[in-house]
Amino acid sequence: MIHDDRPPAVRLRSARLAYGDRVLWDGLDLDVMPGEFVAVLGPNGSGKTSLLRVLLGLQPLSGGEVEIGGTAVRRGSRRIGYIPQQRAVDSTVTVRGTDLVGLGLDGHRWGLGLRGRADRRRRVREAVEAVNATGYASRPLGLLSGGEQQRLRVAQALVGAPDVLLCDEPLLSLDLASQRMVSELIAESARDRDAAVVFVTHEINPVLPVVDRVLYLVDGRFRIGPPDEVMTSEVLSELYRTPVRVLRLGDRIMVMAESGHRVDLGGGLETEQPHHVSDETEGRQP
Numbered sequence: 001m002i003h004d005d006r007p008p009a010v011r012l013r014s015a016r017l018a019y020g021d022r023v024l025w026d027g028l029d030l031d032v033m034p035g036e037f038v039a040v041l042g043p044n045g046s047g048k049t050s051l052l053r054v055l056l057g058l059q060p061l062s063g064g065e066v067e068i069g070g071t072a073v074r075r076g077s078r079r080i081g082y083i084p085q086q087r088a089v090d091s092t093v094t095v096r097g098t099d100l101v102g103l104g105l106d107g108h109r110w111g112l113g114l115r116g117r118a119d120r121r122r123r124v125r126e127a128v129e130a131v132n133a134t135g136y137a138s139r140p141l142g143l144l145s146g147g148e149q150q151r152l153r154v155a156q157a158l159v160g161a162p163d164v165l166l167c168d169e170p171l172l173s174l175d176l177a178s179q180r181m182v183s184e185l186i187a188e189s190a191r192d193r194d195a196a197v198v199f200v201t202h203e204i205n206p207v208l209p210v211v212d213r214v215l216y217l218v219d220g221r222f223r224i225g226p227p228d229e230v231m232t233s234e235v236l237s238e239l240y241r242t243p244v245r246v247l248r249l250g251d252r253i254m255v256m257a258e259s260g261h262r263v264d265l266g267g268g269l270e271t272e273q274p275h276h277v278s279d280e281t282e283g284r285q286p
């Protein structure tokens with residue numbers, strides 16, 4: 001194993017988060033290294049967004065420690081880029097894509113002089129180019145597709161060259177092709193800059209090709225590891241405390257309750273899509 005003596009981009013030690021009597025997670029130890037992509041999965045209410053809020057410095061831990069790049073978390077830190085949930089903006093919104101991307105830069109750092117303004121414009125142009133959005137970045141946001149808007153949000157999160165990119169379900173309401181495109185874009189852009197990614201999602205398939213490790217949270221229990229170690233029938237049955245089967249179908253993972261019903265990773269056990277599965281198709285993990 002290559003020795004890496006840089007501090008982890010994200011470090012959690014014995015981390016605990018509770019709201020009153022309700023413990024979301026406890027004893028959470030996690031180091032995310034620069035350039036690493038970690039997906040956070042789990043059903044509704046398992047504390048995925050709360051974890052991002054802790055890393056953003058918006059929510060104090062109830063116990064344990066959290067650091068970003070070797071120092072205490074701080075609200076508004078420039079070391080962190082944040083990509084929110086995809087939400088289409090109203091068609092009347094006239095803010096241009098480049099203006100949105102520019103919001104990712106701290107104005108004070110660039111000054112108001114000609115030089116500062118030129119540097120700022122260059123940084124915005126480069127970030128827009130990096131997400132292949134040059135063709136439409138000067139148009140009003142309200143006239144762009146959901147996928148185009150989300151590319152610009154990726155550029156906004158990356159323009160300040162953060163060490164850590166936090167993503168809160170950035171693929172919601174995108175079509176399948178855009179989901180893959182946006183997740184690959186986030187992974188490639190982060191890797192190019194050696195930024196770590198913590199990516200909350202209820203659907204692992206769009207990010208499966210780019211994920212290094214998974215943190216799977218269910219009702220206070222959790223597992224951390226590469227997808228092949230965590231996304232197994234044994235581990236998920238333990239986490240969900242009900243028999244669960246994990247199937248590999250080509251490059252997709254399906255999680256089913258033993259009854260044959262598909263499990264929605266974000267919404268607990270799903271009952272609307274009965275699905276018969278024969279033993280021969282069951283994906284055994286290596």
Ligand SMILES: Nc1ncnc2c1ncn2[C@@H]1O[C@H](COP(=O)(O)OP(=O)(O)OP(=O)(O)O)[C@@H](O)[C@H]1O
Pocket residue numbers: 019024042043044045046047048049050051266
């Ligand atoms: N400030 C708060 N005070 C009390 N309870 C809270 C607070 N913030 C979140 N919760 C509760 O903590 C639980 C976890 O919320 P969180 O948003 O982190 O879950 P999640 O895994 O992101 O869920 P989802 O997939 O539905 O977005 C929820 O039951 C929520 O109601």
